[in-house]
Amino acid sequence: MHEWALAEAIARYAESVCSSRRVSKIVVKLGTLQAIDREVLSFALNAILESDGIRGAEIVLEDEEAVFRCRRCGATWRYSDVELDEALREAIHFLPEAVHSFVRCPRCGSRDFEVVKGRGVEVAEVVCGDGSEGGSH
Amino acid sequence: MHEWALAEAIARYAESVCSSRRVSKIVVKLGTLQAIDREVLSFALNAILESDGIRGAEIVLEDEEAVFRCRRCGATWRYSDVELDEALREAIHFLPEAVHSFVRCPRCGSRDFEVVKGRGVEVAEVVCGDGSEGGSH
Amino acid sequence: MDPREAVIRDRFSSVRRVVAFASSKGGVGKTCITCASALALKELGHRVGLLDLDVTNPTAHIVLGIDPKSTEIEEEKGVKPVEARGVEFMSPALFTHGEPSPLRGGEIHDAILEMLSVTRWGSLDYLLIDAPPGMSDEVLDVLRYIPRLEFVVVATPSPLSIDSARRFTKFLLDEGARVLGLVENMGSGSLESLCKSMGVRYLGYIPFDPELDRAIEEGRIESTRFYASVREICRSAFHSL
């Protein structure tokens, strides 16, 4: 489960924002392009925090829909509207930028499009044990 | 005067935002990195607009100080604090990205810094003859 | 808002054809071929310009014998290309004076927009573009901004170059770009079948020329067999001749 590696990144980040062992809440945005397994991520994140001596932190996972905008013609579209092989979706799961290899603008055919939102894993908010916001680290 | 070329760009842009001949105000931000000659730019812009049949448009030129932030160490500093040869300033006047060749972070020496603001010519606002804002084109 | 895009089309109104020599693989000969083509087309009676778009590692000025440090930039309602052996020449090297120019993609994009919007080309039959390796901002930007752009793909017969050329050509065709054809460099004809399989025109081959490097050093690329081969390819590739 490669989600474990990203859970470690989230934990390290939260711990660097708060003083260690005092993380009380983490809000994570999951871009649908990367199609992260929520259960695996949440299990891993809890296990990692616990092994770092952080107990009872609230984990909130929020989906963010992946949206594209073509830099050549301006068209916008959603990943959920794209038909794609399971093997290619898995490649994008590992490396979201691979989307530029397999998906082209539905209007003009270009690969030169922007992932406007919903690419991958982002931390939206970290609340530390003393109630302070570590968000703007 | 290479400012003429940028004045043409501003005029073309404003004309594309409003329906032609109905531009009544243009607000231009001038990043100090490019060190645009305000008088030359303003003379050129008026001349170009006039030759396009646009009369009496108000031209507002606002300076924006160039600020850098190092991507390696986080230091921030201003172009106005940098000592630089006149010949190198002129090269940057023509191609602002040349700043990465001649200027390095005062703290760590890196060329990997961001021009946070004040790079070059930007249009902040266009008001069309009918009073509508063309700004969000 | 960035006004520069709005003027780029005008900047190419005095140019009949714009041709980019490109490949995602480096070191296949793009720069040497672009420079030799510019000199050859000039020799054949055309008005020619050359734009070096290898923003972080420009080298065309070396082949054309331009020393960036001692070259004066003239302004005339924009930036005038400098004159290099009868060719109108523009390069980021003219502004970086031989210093390193490490730029992130967004900065490369900005530099390209700047050069495209302020350079005032004269009346030209051909403006040749020396593209950098990779498939990033430089190539995506010329595709996005330059009207009527044509591509010549450059490749060598090495397995790494063939794989790259196949992928790069597919990319161009998928983008709807006009691909004039492929030039085989340092070869002897073996890429003709690759062209057939991709449905692009085979423009010919340029043999390996052991004298090329020394001729470049001595500023006399026109005296080489390399140059003679490039001139023949230009003669036949650009129909109008």
Place this chain on the structure above:
Amino acid sequence: MDPREAVIRDRFSSVRRVVAFASSKGGVGKTCITCASALALKELGHRVGLLDLDVTNPTAHIVLGIDPKSTEIEEEKGVKPVEARGVEFMSPALFTHGEPSPLRGGEIHDAILEMLSVTRWGSLDYLLIDAPPGMSDEVLDVLRYIPRLEFVVVATPSPLSIDSARRFTKFLLDEGARVLGLVENMGSGSLESLCKSMGVRYLGYIPFDPELDRAIEEGRIESTRFYASVREICRSAFHSL
């Protein structure tokens, strides 16, 4: 906020040395030399990994005989490198399946952050990085993120490569990077004086080997004189041997 940066240091904790083979000029032999060095260091008894960072035009998998389409990716608390002739191997090509991968600089930066943060290297003596040409996001990002990174500059004796190598080495030294030295490829010793003038170590030269391309095609780079030269350079360049 992007959490990925926070974990990258941990990913390199099992790796003794990280060495990038780099040059802003394309086609000087970075990929061939990186791959041959990986195989040679393995032959000399080391545990070796190879990371292809030519994000928009990866080619190391071709030299190592990996077919991206038929290679399974294994997950184990991250993404496991695949095994290529005894070398731990990671490349963007494993995820793009041979399709074109045009990416703007910001996207390249994102792809690199992703690979650096999810790839789980084993216990390695050497992790070699095959860098792309240019001086952009790829090189700036490895400088920014990879701890204890060392560089080997690759150059050929051609005038365009020499000019590029001089500028690229100055860039690295200005950034405070550790430059192990310079390797001269397709030459016979003429770059030693360049190294002296720049104050970097001359690691040796690799002669032109007309058999190299065919050997790569046939998946037997180890049988070439090219490989033998690279192995000698590795032996002397990496002190600890």
